[in-house]
């Protein structure tokens with residue numbers, strides 16, 4: 008991509024979209040087109056078509072979605088399916104109609120079958136049913152990936168899909184009702200430190216293995232793919248680094264400075280024992296993660312402490 012290229016980042020106020028904006032600007036891409044949800048509702052087909060016809064972006068990064076945890080997905084599968092399908096279709100179709108040169112669609116690891124062999128390879132998509140709790144979301148995301156690949160097959164457009172691992176980073180949600188595991192643990196250990204608690208109890212055995220990617224790293228990989236990948240097959244974006252929930256807790260204990268003990272509670276469920284994206288495809292293309300998990304979490308914790316006091320915006 009030329010540094011003057013006109014790039015539309017959809018969902019730029021979100022966790023992942025804001026990281027793309029930071030990374031693009033840091034790399035010298037200055038001609039960004041941004042619209043908040045209030046300025047452009049991606050569910051409004053006509054408004055999206057008008058926006059593309061008027062702005063004519065050359066590149067599009069689709070980081071807009073209705074995103075939520077297990078509870079939100081279980082309670083509202085209809086909205087998670089409908090809104091994500093609708094947003095993707097409006098955006099991807101208008102991008103196609105207006106002659107966008109290249110589009111990056113962001114999928115999610117929940118698109119993979121629940122029983123997927125680990126680590127999850129891109130070719131395992133659609134080989135089984137996704138986890139039932141977020142099926143509506145997963146099917147909508149699979150729909151977006153398929154639409155990009157059909158457009159490529161039929162019309163030769165360069166629309167690609169990336170499937171990132173679990174992400175964390177600046178701008179993350181620390182609200183206990185909605186937070187992901189890393190912000191939730193940061194808050195838990197910080198409170199334990201402040202309250203001089205003797206111990207923190209961890210649900211499960213702590214043996215379950217997970218993979219996390221810093222959003223700045225994720226954005227770097229996404230820009231790399233825009234510059235170096237054209238193909239129908241999606242590309243996983245992960246670190247290849249697995250961590251057990253107990254190791255993650257020990258890391259967060261160090262970062263927050265909590266001095267008590269970590270106690271596991273094996274009577275509580277572990278969830279899936281392993282969930283890892285196979286990142287060999289993006290590694291073969293020449294990209295590798297550069298932010299270690301401990302560095303990334305320390306950066307997020309500094310941002311959180313500063314943000315709490317000063318109300319800093321993510322971008």
Ligand SMILES: NC(=O)c1ccc[n+]([C@@H]2O[C@H](COP(=O)([O-])OP(=O)(O)OC[C@H]3O[C@@H](n4cnc5c(N)ncnc54)[C@H](OP(=O)(O)O)[C@@H]3O)[C@@H](O)[C@H]2O)c1
Nearest residue numbers: 018020021022023044048049070071072074115171173174
């Ligand atoms: N977070 C992760 O761990 C992770 C991992 C892998 C992949 N991803 C993918 O990355 C993408 C973004 O995720 P995220 O975690 O950054 O989510 P997020 O923080 O909730 O951001 C979603 C963005 O989409 C916007 N949006 C939602 N509905 C919209 C609408 N109708 N019209 C216009 N804008 C709308 C939101 O704006 P408002 O907030 O104003 O509604 C926000 O800017 C998703 O496709 C997700 O599957 C995320």
